[in-house]
Amino acid sequence: MANHKRKQLFVDPHVQGALIARIIGYWLSCLLTVIVMVVNWRILTEGDKLWHQQLTDIWRSMGPAFVVALVLLPIALYDILRLSNRVVGPIVRLRSALRALARGERLQPIRFRDGDFFGELAEEFNAVLAQLEANRDVAVGDAARRARDLAARAVENEGLSRQPGDATEGLEAAGVRGFDEA
DSSP, X not given: OBOSOOSOSOOOHHHHHHHHHHHHHHHHHHHHHHHHHHHHHHHHHSTTSOHHHHHHHHHHHXXXXXXXXXXXXXXXXXXXXXXHHHHHHHHHHHHHHHHHHHTTOOOOOOOOBTTOSOHHHHHHHHHXXXXXXXXXXXXXXXXXXXHHHHHHHHHHHHTOOOOTTHHHHHHHHTTOOSOOOO
């Protein structure tokens, strides 16, 4: 695993944005529920006071808690971004590697950062990558061997000598075009 920290905190706006929106929604739901409960409790227990007096009393008693909740929200959002980064970052890295693999690029094994989740996924991806590379090497070797065999047969069939350059000329004489030696 890599030791360096991810420089970008917000790596996947779709996933991390959904998490942030969900946290804000829960925070608002909790806050509104507490407010409704406190107001209703005050009305039930101190129903003889006027509304503005009750709201003033509620603000005096619950105002500091509301301010603390407002201060804690950004801290909670930052923490959820950091945590989600440990989940989303590896998925973004894996998605990028899969796209490069689909384009036919040769890849180095992927490594996730220390503390990231899904370390086993990187190991499994690397095992699949190694198998694909081995299969690719076998396929390239087979293609090169077939090309040499075809060149040798063309030389034999045409009765040409095996001087340098004659194999390619023999292929061209046999009607094979576009042969490049690997």
